[in-house]
Amino acid sequence: VPELPEVEVVRRGLERWVAGRTVDDVEVLHPRAVRRHGGGAADLVARLRGRTAAVPVRRGKYLWVPLRQSGAASGVAEPDRRSGEEAADDALLVHLGMSGQLLVQPADATDERHLRVRLRFTDGGRELRFVDQRTFGGVAVDELGAGGVPLSVAHIAPDPFDPAFDDAAFARRLRARRTGLKRALLDQTLVSGIGNIYADEALWRARLHYARATEGVTRAEAVRVLDAARAVMTDALAQGGTSFDSLYVNVNGESGYFERSLAVYGREGQECDRCGTPIRRESFMNRSSYLCPACQKRPRHPRW
Numbered sequence: 001v002p003e004l005p006e007v008e009v010v011r012r013g014l015e016r017w018v019a020g021r022t023v024d025d026v027e028v029l030h031p032r033a034v035r036r037h038g039g040g041a042a043d044l045v046a047r048l049r050g051r052t053a054a055v056p057v058r059r060g061k062y063l064w065v066p067l068r069q070s071g072a073a074s075g076v077a078e079p080d081r082r083s084g085e086e087a088a089d090d091a092l093l094v095h096l097g098m099s100g101q102l103l104v105q106p107a108d109a110t111d112e113r114h115l116r117v118r119l120r121f122t123d124g125g126r127e128l129r130f131v132d133q134r135t136f137g138g139v140a141v142d143e144l145g146a147g148g149v150p151l152s153v154a155h156i157a158p159d160p161f162d163p164a165f166d167d168a169a170f171a172r173r174l175r176a177r178r179t180g181l182k183r184a185l186l187d188q189t190l191v192s193g194i195g196n197i198y199a200d201e202a203l204w205r206a207r208l209h210y211a212r213a214t215e216g217v218t219r220a221e222a223v224r225v226l227d228a229a230r231a232v233m234t235d236a237l238a239q240g241g242t243s244f245d246s247l248y249v250n251v252n253g254e255s256g257y258f259e260r261s262l263a264v265y266g267r268e269g270q271e272c273d274r275c276g277t278p279i280r281r282e283s284f285m286n287r288s289s290y291l292c293p294a295c296q297k298r299p300r301h302p303r304w
């Protein structure tokens with residue numbers, strides 16, 4: 001499952017390869033890949049044709065490409081009167097799901113077996129392909145609301161890299177919860193973009209147990225785990241993103257390789273880099289939590 005660093009790698013790839021280009025045509029090869037788009041495939045195609053991609057935006061694991069009216073429209077699309085020439089009022093939202101990939105391919109490259117949606121551009125260069133074996137992901141055109149955030153993403157909290165992210169407010173809201181620390185970190189309405197892997201890594205770096213009751217977490221500890229999450233995701237980003245799913249590749253078709261640098265995740269039985277104690281794996285929310293039982297002391301009154 002792609003996490004924030006992987007999605008950011010995809011966003012950067014889109015910025016490089018797609019921003020500024022105008023959609024000429026769209027081909028939907030599987031209806032399931034556009035099921036989140038209210039109007040269906042024909043409407044999606046109509047709303048993309050002739051639109052120019054602006055710089056892609058990410059919030060947590062959500063990714064969208066704001067769409068502008070094109071000055072030199074191909075004549076296929078009816079001008080959208082709701083928007084001006086510059087401001088984008090809707091966006092192409094991309095859900096990578098479990099196995100979704102965006103590939104930038106030469107037009108004559110053989111179609112991928114699980115190709116779901118194809119975007120061709122008016123410049124005739126490389127096309128953008130959404131490929132998804134399991135089709136949990138998909139694309140949709142969504143209206144942009146306050147702050148240029150798509151309406152379907154508005155309920156998602158900013159991620160820790162958002163310039164508007166408020167650390168003090170995060171600590172306050174976290175401490176007001178009645179839940180476990182890791183469960184809170186995974187709650188996308190509190191902070192977005194921290195998934196299972198990076199939650200475990202951040203908790204290890206901050207030396208905090210995942211079942212700490214949030215009301216007992218100090219402000220300093222809350223900020224410590226937040227900073228640790230930023231640090232581990234920054235490291236991941238510098239290395240091209242983590243990938244545990246061989247299906248995941250970034251927009252240029254390269255796999256991430258950050259897994260070599262993880263301290264606890266997927267390292268059950270191996271020694272903690274800090275103290276040598278074997279890393280333990282525990283069941284958590286139908287998944288796993290990895291931790292060092294010495295560095296991350298189990299609380300007397302755990303909250304799961």
Ligand SMILES: [Zn+2]
Pocket residue numbers: 272273274275276277292293294295296
């Ligand atoms: Zn340790």
